[in-house]
Amino acid sequence: MKFSIAFSFMSAGLVAAVPSANQIRSVNDVLPNLKRDASGAGFAHLGSDNVVRTFDKNFNVVDFAKLDDRSAAAKDPSADVLAEAKLAKSKAVEQTSKPRKITPLDARQEKSCPSQSCPDDSYCKGLSIYGYDCSTCYSVTHTVGNCQA
Incomplete structure (x- = not known):
């Protein structure tokens, strides 16, 4: 009798430790475990399908992870999600600061105490x-x- 009560409490504890089927993970939980582009030119993107994917510079999927079990995610994104990723990448490149070209006036400026x-x-x-x-x-x-x- 004591054994069956203890076993039922242990099994109830194990069930509570198992995540539910609809548990939602955050991007911060998933992203560190994803493989990256070895060249360093890739990027990560969270699509509208709740899947985080890492891409290489040619938009090939390197790795992916679903944020919840409700999304039926495949490694390869749909055309809409791929278009989202390309738009996000182009906006990021557009907003990245570029080095300023050196003008002839810059060469003439001397360091002044x-x-x-x-x-x-x-x-x-x-x-x-x-x-x-x-x-x-x-x-x-x-x-x-x-x-x-």
Whole structure:
């Protein structure tokens, strides 16, 4: 009798530990376990079908994971989900900052000590490792000044 009661409590505990069929996982739970594009040029996308997929740079699926059991997800996305991924990728590339081209005026600008703010002389002398020829801090207030050659 004692054994059957203990067994029923243990089995009830095991049932509670098993996730329910409709449990929803977050992207943060799924994403670290997905394989990535080895070249580093790929990206991850959460589709409208509640599936997180990692793509390579040519939009081939590297890995995928469903966020819930209700979605009937296949490794390969539908045409609509693939269009979503392509649109998201193009928006991300569009919003990524690009390096500014160097103009002839940039080459003429020289490093100037007076343009550097400083709290004390040691700060100005430390700028020499960056190519400045600064030696003293001309104090404007007790904590802020300008470096001088």
